[in-house]
Amino acid sequence: MCVHAITLHRTPNAMNRVVKALLRRHQTITGYVLVLPALIYMLFFVGYPIIDNFRLSLLDVNVMNVSHGEQPYVGLQNYRDLFEEGILVTSIVNTMIYTAACIVLQFIIGLAFALLFSKSFRFAQRLRGFIMISWLLPATITAMMYKFMFSGDGVVNELMTQLHLGSHVDWLVTPVPAMITLIIANTWIGIPFNMILLTTGLTTIPKDIYESASIDGANALQKFVRLTLPLLKPAIYSLLVLGFIYTFKVFELVLIATHGGPVNATQMMSTYAYKLSFELFKFSHGAAAANVMFVILFMVGVLYLWMVRREEVSSS
């Protein structure tokens, strides 16, 4: 819609503009009618919980008054409590570090795999299918698997000792290694997702561009930097945003592998909100923590839309 508005704006002929505007109004009404069902659905199942959660975060609802009794309005006190206590800030920082590290690693490895499997060699198709398995596995299973592998006497420590790669590391119970373990686990999960989206992106790039680049004397690196990457841009954008959202709201993996520990060293925003609401029964604080997370994700979503629009405008 916005793209149309802009092209309209650029039309020099005034007469033309009026006709188009009339047409557009008619189309607009039809358009609104068509989106109405989706709109109602969104209001009920997305809008209502968001608003209600916001309301909850402004009250003081805890074990004593969740089902009966007065639920006093406390304004932004819950948010103030959370920021004063400090674990929310820790969890925001943790989530950011985790998300950034996962996205970078997943993207690089996923791109490498996508490029590898875009070459036709024996078993390429089948291997690509196999790699998808880590994406298809339930996160709970993956979490248990990694918890097992990275435990004190697990296979990772065993391998490290056998191969003389270093001394014994208490992976899951030392703050930094625990975070590294989670990043490795999530990267493993996310690689196939990145690979598939990038493979799809690669197939949309016409082969003859590369041919003409070769004739012009471009080497492999030049072709990659000047052709592949720019032409993959739309795929990369959506990949990064989807990846960010998926990674940011990580839950089961952390809950099972480390439970946010040791001592909040891997506490994420989602696990912290869960802990507040369902382990400590501080429902309003939990809602407040979830809202902070919502705001961050919302901003990322807006940023994505803005980037996509700018991209479409510049290419139209």
Next chain:
Amino acid sequence: MRKMAAGLIMAALVTGLVGCGSSDKNDNGSTETASKTDSSTAAATDSTAKTDTAEKTKLTLWFYFEGKERFDKIKALTDGYTAQNPNVEIEPVFIPFADFKKKLSVGLAASDLPDIVVIDNPDTAAYAAMGLFADITDKVNAWPDKDQFFPGPWSSTILDGKQYAIPLGSNNLALFYNEKMLSDAGVTPPTTWDELRTTAKALTKDGVTGLGIAAPGNEEGTFQFLPWLLSAGAAFDQVGGAEGAKAYGFLADLVKDGSMSKDVINWTQADVMKQFASGKIAMMINGPWQLPELATNAPDLKYGIALVPKDKQFSSVLGGENLGIVNGKHVDEAVDFAMYVESPEVLKNFAQGFGYFPARKDVAADPYWADNEQLKVFADNMNYAQPRGPHPKWPEISNALSEALDKTLLGSGSAEDNAKEAQAKIDKILGK
């Protein structure tokens, strides 16, 4: 080269997957069998229901004990009750522990609740405060058996003078030791903290660590920490002093000595049991519910059981569950069922099969517990096993206690500072 690299990656992925595939299968297997027995027995009762056309009152019971065996034992209780009271049918529903509290809280908001809940004793007060449970004070006062209960479990069912639940069964913690490892090292079971420290050190060698406990940052960690805290002379709401710091410091010293693995902060009590069963730890702190598990996992293992070593006094903490009576349409039937479960004959059979210690003195005096070398320790413990709380904000208090424990075990901050920090948090929770 590329093909080889891809092959290597594949090999890594596949080996990774084999492990998880099998565990996945196991999980499915157990739930499948559980649901199968459920449906088959349900079908059986359905057909009997058709013959006597009288209308049946249907109740639901939620519990979190894993495995088919335990499901069957709960099912035996509900079936036994229906046999005596043909008009009431109680359906047991398994809900995983990880989901249990969430389901209850959400169910409370959505008014979608069972009639009876098997609830961890320290959580009883919190849910009573939330309004989940019915006030059954009058009904229980009219029950002659009420004086038979141990004071610890009984007090965990009361909040502000009102009764909300009936104890289902109890347990507490003791020290398990591997007899062979102790005799090989020429040491005897420790009874004091000092002895424990030297014994654990002597037992730590050849890939074996001296002691294992479960110290995760949750209720399980608090449960296992409290005996040490109480033994030092502190209490859950008085941890900031020298006694509290000593308890935290002592466990941290065991980690520093290498006599206890740092991994304990990620171990559940089931993990600790497996470590002990496989001979990776020489001693562990655990409860009587592990006895059947040990018999299955390590039938040849010779082990002894002793009281948790003491600082000032022997201490234990009360574990076990209550039958919470949900505030709803079927309070009368639910209370009646709870009283049936706790009637001496039913309780005796159930508690034996479940690895529970009975919460009733008259049943606990049965030779099965009183004359058994191993179980006697837990029986002695029952006399001074202290309940956790009871306090509606126990989960928050517990969180402060276990967080301080993990911090100290990891060596971040001194035991004194962490104990003081926990005290400050607890004071705030208690509104001091």
